[in-house]
Amino acid sequence: MTIRVTVWNEARQDRSDDAVRAVYPDGINAAIAAGLREEDGLLVRTATLDEPDQGLSAAVLAETDVLVWWGHVAHNEVTDEVVDRVHARVLDGMGLVVLHSAHFSRIFRRLMGTTCALKWREAGERERIWVVDPGHPIAEGLPESFVLDHEEMYGEHFDVPAPDRLVLVSWFQGGEVFRSGCCYQRGRGRIFYFRPGHETHPTYHQPLVRRVIANAARWAGMPSGSAPSYSNPPPLEPLG
Amino acid sequence: MTIRVTVWNEARQDRSDDAVRAVYPDGINAAIAAGLREEDGLLVRTATLDEPDQGLSAAVLAETDVLVWWGHVAHNEVTDEVVDRVHARVLDGMGLVVLHSAHFSRIFRRLMGTTCALKWREAGERERIWVVDPGHPIAEGLPESFVLDHEEMYGEHFDVPAPDRLVLVSWFQGGEVFRSGCCYQRGRGRIFYFRPGHETHPTYHQPLVRRVIANAARWAGMPSGSAPSYSNPPPLEPLG
Amino acid sequence: MTIRVTVWNEARQDRSDDAVRAVYPDGINAAIAAGLREEDGLLVRTATLDEPDQGLSAAVLAETDVLVWWGHVAHNEVTDEVVDRVHARVLDGMGLVVLHSAHFSRIFRRLMGTTCALKWREAGERERIWVVDPGHPIAEGLPESFVLDHEEMYGEHFDVPAPDRLVLVSWFQGGEVFRSGCCYQRGRGRIFYFRPGHETHPTYHQPLVRRVIANAARWAGMPSGSAPSYSNPPPLEPLG
Amino acid sequence: MTIRVTVWNEARQDRSDDAVRAVYPDGINAAIAAGLREEDGLLVRTATLDEPDQGLSAAVLAETDVLVWWGHVAHNEVTDEVVDRVHARVLDGMGLVVLHSAHFSRIFRRLMGTTCALKWREAGERERIWVVDPGHPIAEGLPESFVLDHEEMYGEHFDVPAPDRLVLVSWFQGGEVFRSGCCYQRGRGRIFYFRPGHETHPTYHQPLVRRVIANAARWAGMPSGSAPSYSNPPPLEPLG
Numbered sequence: 013m014t015i016r017v018t019v020w021n022e023a024r025q026d027r028s029d030d031a032v033r034a035v036y037p038d039g040i041n042a043a044i045a046a047g048l049r050e051e052d053g054l055l056v057r058t059a060t061l062d063e064p065d066q067g068l069s070a071a072v073l074a075e076t077d078v079l080v081w082w083g084h085v086a087h088n089e090v091t092d093e094v095v096d097r098v099h100a101r102v103l104d105g106m107g108l109v110v111l112h113s114a115h116f117s118r119i120f121r122r123l124m125g126t127t128c129a130l131k132w133r134e135a136g137e138r139e140r141i142w143v144v145d146p147g148h149p150i151a152e153g154l155p156e157s158f159v160l161d162h163e164e165m166y167g168e169h170f171d172v173p174a175p176d177r178l179v180l181v182s183w184f185q186g187g188e189v190f191r192s193g194c195c196y197q198r199g200r201g202r203i204f205y206f207r208p209g210h211e212t213h214p215t216y217h218q219p220l221v222r223r224v225i226a227n228a229a230r231w232a233g234m235p236s237g238s239a240p241s242y243s244n245p246p247p248l249e250p251l252g
Numbered sequence: 253m254t255i256r257v258t259v260w261n262e263a264r265q266d267r268s269d270d271a272v273r274a275v276y277p278d279g280i281n282a283a284i285a286a287g288l289r290e291e292d293g294l295l296v297r298t299a300t301l302d303e304p305d306q307g308l309s310a311a312v313l314a315e316t317d318v319l320v321w322w323g324h325v326a327h328n329e330v331t332d333e334v335v336d337r338v339h340a341r342v343l344d345g346m347g348l349v350v351l352h353s354a355h356f357s358r359i360f361r362r363l364m365g366t367t368c369a370l371k372w373r374e375a376g377e378r379e380r381i382w383v384v385d386p387g388h389p390i391a392e393g394l395p396e397s398f399v400l401d402h403e404e405m406y407g408e409h410f411d412v413p414a415p416d417r418l419v420l421v422s423w424f425q426g427g428e429v430f431r432s433g434c435c436y437q438r439g440r441g442r443i444f445y446f447r448p449g450h451e452t453h454p455t456y457h458q459p460l461v462r463r464v465i466a467n468a469a470r471w472a473g474m475p476s477g478s479a480p481s482y483s484n485p486p487p488l489e490p491l492g
Numbered sequence: 493m494t495i496r497v498t499v500w501n502e503a504r505q506d507r508s509d510d511a512v513r514a515v516y517p518d519g520i521n522a523a524i525a526a527g528l529r530e531e532d533g534l535l536v537r538t539a540t541l542d543e544p545d546q547g548l549s550a551a552v553l554a555e556t557d558v559l560v561w562w563g564h565v566a567h568n569e570v571t572d573e574v575v576d577r578v579h580a581r582v583l584d585g586m587g588l589v590v591l592h593s594a595h596f597s598r599i600f601r602r603l604m605g606t607t608c609a610l611k612w613r614e615a616g617e618r619e620r621i622w623v624v625d626p627g628h629p630i631a632e633g634l635p636e637s638f639v640l641d642h643e644e645m646y647g648e649h650f651d652v653p654a655p656d657r658l659v660l661v662s663w664f665q666g667g668e669v670f671r672s673g674c675c676y677q678r679g680r681g682r683i684f685y686f687r688p689g690h691e692t693h694p695t696y697h698q699p700l701v702r703r704v705i706a707n708a709a710r711w712a713g714m715p716s717g718s719a720p721s722y723s724n725p726p727p728l729e730p731l732g
Numbered sequence: 733m734t735i736r737v738t739v740w741n742e743a744r745q746d747r748s749d750d751a752v753r754a755v756y757p758d759g760i761n762a763a764i765a766a767g768l769r770e771e772d773g774l775l776v777r778t779a780t781l782d783e784p785d786q787g788l789s790a791a792v793l794a795e796t797d798v799l800v801w802w803g804h805v806a807h808n809e810v811t812d813e814v815v816d817r818v819h820a821r822v823l824d825g826m827g828l829v830v831l832h833s834a835h836f837s838r839i840f841r842r843l844m845g846t847t848c849a850l851k852w853r854e855a856g857e858r859e860r861i862w863v864v865d866p867g868h869p870i871a872e873g874l875p876e877s878f879v880l881d882h883e884e885m886y887g888e889h890f891d892v893p894a895p896d897r898l899v900l901v902s903w904f905q906g907g908e909v910f911r912s913g914c915c916y917q918r919g920r921g922r923i924f925y926f927r928p929g930h931e932t933h934p935t936y937h938q939p940l941v942r943r944v945i946a947n948a949a950r951w952a953g954m955p956s957g958s959a960p961s962y963s964n965p966p967p968l969e970p971l972g
Binding site for chain 4: 583602603604605606607609610611612613615617645647648649651653654656665666667668676677678679720721722723724725726727728729731
């Protein structure tokens with residue numbers, strides 16, 4: 013079964029900021045999509061904020077099994093209409109993979125119901141990512157831990173609902189920890205938050221980061237069960 | 253330790269609708285508050301939609317450890333300002349007990365991130381409420397199950413995140429089941445959704461319903477741990 | 493990917509008891525296996541208590557991705573050796589689907605750590621099974637609810653750890669409810685408890701019951717992530 | 733309400749090993765109990781393996797609301813009878829606080845159903861313990877993180893069921909992380925696993941470690957809801 017993945021990006025800093033262009037000359041989105049295209053069974057397209065309908069028309073979403081989302085400086089430019097549309101599609105079964113600074117995206121905050129705040133530090137320090145739930149499909153093919161030599165630190169407390177499954181925990185050189193791989197079910201949709209990916213580090217070129225994102229796309233694109241209805245039905249049994 | 257409870261109600265149908273007035277001559281809010289006032293250790297006040305600041309000024313919330321919420325026909329009259337204020341207080345540690353038709357309140361939907369939709373039927377049928385988590389403090393003093401002779405039916409699927417703790421499940425005469433007592437942690441705040449309480453049935457006069465609401469107020473008003481910060485801190489360890 | 497399923501049964505009452513033989517002339521195991529053999533992608537074998545190694549040698553388990561378990565009157569005949577072997581394989585990633593009266597099997601109690609006790613009544617009453625988590629793969633292809641005309645009742649409280657995912661809840665004609673479809677992760681293995689299947693009712697011939705068991709076999713047989721180690725490693729970072 | 737705490741210890745290394753005696757001249761148990769005795773509302777007694785009934789007679793357990801357990805080299809000396817008795821009391825509502833190397837105690841493994849294995853390193857390295865669930869009562873009075881200058885390392889993967897609530901996560905100087913404060917509900921009993929406490933470090937003299945253990949004793953000793961029954965009842969509704 014082919015899973016249709018749309019990789020969405022605000023695509024601002026990777027046009028305007030030389031430090032970002034040095035790492036992602038074709039844009040962050042291209043690097044994420046390239047990683048996914050290395051995989052069998054995934055059909056990958058990209059979309060960005062400055063396209064018509066902010067890249068996320070009803071037609072695009074209808075053809076999307078999993079949406080991958082990266083944003084940072086333009087969260088508030090995403091319109092109510094787009095947030096509402098994506099939100100409805102997730103509850104109806106579309107998967108959503110939320111990357112790094114998209115913890116503050118409108119769609120993630122809408123789905124979580126919390127502030128999604130955290131600690132951060134841009135010091136290019138070492139991050140070690142540990143698998144704490146080795147039985148989860150998102151851990152498939154990972155070693156017990158892996159290293160990102162230089163990343164932005166995100167530290168606890170991370171103000172999200174406790175994940176349904178906590179798959180990854182990060183250790184940072186500066187002394188912090190972070191719940192870096194968090195699974196959620198909302199309605200019929202699966203959501204995965206994955207921490208790494210600061211725009212000035214080559215994180216999305218890293219093979220194990222790509223493995224996590226591809227595993228997450230497969231997991232979030234899994235068939236989503238049965239269709240509920242919300243209605244005012246007659247009794248199934250006699251009320252006597 | 254005294255727990256300060258504010259019982260909030262839209263207080264519309266119990267003024268305008270004779271069938272509701274027959275059951276709750278002093279209003280639904282008065283009945284809920286009367287149940288809570290039977291308890292030691294709870295300091296109870298009431299508030300309603302038509303009061304200044306919709307009854308929920310910053311000052312009222314600052315003095316509230318647990319907010320009990322009933323609404324039905326006027327959910328959309330609650331302003332953004334009030335929803336934002338209550339939301340922030342819950343994440344900061346105030347408890348919230350959400351009753352019956354308030355499953356569709358703006359504050360509950362904001363906190364859940366889902367539609368909170370369900371099935372319903374107004375047929376005055378029998379409901380049996382079963383304890384499925386007898387170790388939870390909200391089950392304190394309850395029998396294994398108890399009966400409401402006449403209630404509105406709410407049926408699955410209930411579109412909420414899976415509760416952190418599922419305490420009560422309802423059986424309905426007409427053939428449905430419902431997750432009737434659902435606990436959530438959001439930020440530092442505790443949330444309890446409790447199903448019963450259709451406005452034309454004397455549910456909030458029922459002693460075991462009052463027991464659940466009082467237990468929930470105590471549980472949601474429990475000390476809420478430590479204070480997180482969300483900041484940009486220097487490293488705790490040398491970055492070398 | 494083919495999933496290798498071993499369907500295990502104590503196979504006692506279906507040899508000795510005429511009422512059971514009338515419903516399952518070839519044994520309960522044959523009916524369960526027949527349902528699984530209707531599916532693509534599942535390679536199904538059977539095993540029973542009276543075979544050498546109680547049907548579950550190390551070799552059989554090594555070739556099993558998912559073990560389906562039905563037992564009732566002979567739980568205590570299963571040896572420590574077999575329980576230990578199955579337990580180790582589950583923690584190492586083999587799926588386990590536990591049916592009906594196997595709630596009291598030694599392997600399920602070992603994995604749960606609780607008594608697994610419940611209420612029961614053999615009155616051949618009507619059961620309605622509701623999907624409460626429509627986004628779960630085990631709900632794939634199910635209607636919102638389905639009926640078993642005659643079943644043994646199991647009622648709450650069911651003394652198991654709260655399931656990681658609660659997929660199905662049963663309504664019984666006699667007034668009880670039950671958490672009928674419960675998912676657990678233990679080590680790298682997935683466990684699903686499914687309630688129906690009293691030996692004197694034709695439950696395992698029912699198409700939707702077969703659908704649930706087949707979905708559960710697929711779900712529990714999913715790739716199980718990465719391999720942990722438990723060791724005494726040198727530091728990854730300088731302790732300086 | 734007074735909570736009756738029994739602090740149990742195998743009490744072997746703190747008699748035989750000079751390095752342990754140097755840190756805990758009166759035994760590890762005395763240090764843990766001394767911390768608890770600083771608190772209001774806790775009535776503290778101690779018990780050890782070499783006492784009659786291994787210190788845990790039915791009479792002692794009947795008078796215990798919370799049992800605190802430390803063991804290391806003598807896990808296998810604890811008899812089946814004592815494990816069965818403690819297990820039954822936990823399921824019936826007694827709290828259990830499991831410390832450090834007691835992750836391998838028979839009672840903890842029985843309750844978890846998994847191996848409870850982990851990585852370890854005795855290098856006296858620095859540990860930072862972070863609060864990841866600030867709304868939990870066990871976090872009451874804690875700063876966002878605190879330091880133990882010298883501790884044994886425990887690293888992931890920790891083979892336990894995913895905790896119902898994950899309150900604390902440890903960072904280690906050598907590069908590992910660990911889920912250090914894990915809450916479980918089993919039957920009507922509450923269980924808290926707390927990582928620190930290697931026998932050659934003065935961990936149980938540390939004020940914040942004592943705070944966590946006292947908070948855990950209070951939390952695990954909370955009233956445990958209602959009493960379930962496991963029976964063969966007549967129908968509540970007509971089966972007609």
